[in-house]
Amino acid sequence: MIAEHKLKSFSLLLSVIALSTSSILGGCGGKKEAQQPKAIAVKLATIESDTHVNSSEFIGTSTARDRVSLAPRIDGRIIEIFVRQGQRVRKGDKIVRLEPTQAQENVNAANQSVNVERATLGQALAELRTAQANRAVAAAQVKSAKADLENLGAEVELAQINMGRAKMLVKEGVQPQQNLDDANRDLKTNIAQRNSRQEALNAAVESLEASDRQVDQARASIASQKAAVSRSAAELKSVGQNLAFNTISAPIDGVIGSFDEKKVGDYVSIGEQLTTLTNNQDLELNINIPIENRDRLQRGLATETIEDGETSSIKGTISYVAPLVQQNAQSILAKVTFPSQSRLRDREYVRVRVIWDQNPGILVPTTAISTLGGQSFVYVAKEQKSEAGEATLVAQQQPIKLGKIQNQAYQILSGVQVGDRIATSNILSLKDSTPITEAETVGSLEAGEGQQQSN
8 A cells, every 4th residue: 555655646746747847848939829628519409489388197097988798689599700809890790690599480470460460350341341231221221211101101191181081071971981981991001001111210220220330340340450460560570670680780880809708509698798899999088187186177178198109199188077076086087088099999008198288488308408516507509709700619508497397308497598509419528618519400499399298
């Protein structure tokens, strides 16, 4: 250790002697121009107006707005599967066909029932026609009896007149008693015939009334039978629909789920799930927002997914805010709608950024910022003239006030302004007033270079 210390002291002494000798020799040689420090090559970028974004990051669960379970509406055995799991289908595409054994039997029975009821209806119509024909005959008989009765009534009246005339003539001795007897006989005969015809008329009227009742009954039977035919036809239509249910079709556009548990030949029951159909094009993302954000949480706020690498984010909008707080988590459920996208999947965990507000501002890359003694600063390129009158660049150390970070950039609250040119490389080699030269033009710090921030 002592030898090492002596060696270091000796080296220091030699350095002092060499420095003194150099100064003496320089003095002897006369005045020489002081050597300027070499300029450091840095990349420069011009600050432009950007956007300060106030946002927060959350993790949510995606939910497909259109997701259905495919299940049969009839019992049967699978005889054909038209799709593969993972296949994209359109609404109306065939998925599965079942063997409709029981449904076919029900259709056959319903069809037979319809035929029986229609035959019965035909019989009722025939009975109505018969009853209507009988009524027509009875009505004709009544009409004929009434006409005969009117004629006989006239005959009775005439016989009564003749009787009275015969009585008078016989009494006066003009006619013999025989004429009076004949007149009396004719009167009684006409009265008997009138009474008989009245009875015939009464019978004809009763027959007509009976025919009317038969017609009414036949019509009621027809109405009842028509209702029976309608019921049978409706039953046939219903079971016919069940027969149509032997083919399961896609109710929406989407992607077929797993078919691992059901194969051709398997028997399935009503309501038993075969697979799922999910449309990932239109998703909702459920996120729980802490209640401290309740005053600024509202429908219509813009959102975007947070992606790794160069994958572009998916834009969305908060479409629903729950009116109640989830008591256990002390958070508020919000739903984000992502229309017409194809990257997210149903039930996926998704990182999302909710953008509360956006304001004009300045963003500076994190690589351009240095910190010394708790103070952050950047190096601003300033022009100055040398003693020879030449324009040169120097790096001026400029204190700044930082805001929040947006991706790979800081929000700058004060210290620099739009149009300033700052160094973005070789920052560790710079000090205040260090001469610099522009190595490569970076361009400008354009809007969008670091659009989002999380707090």
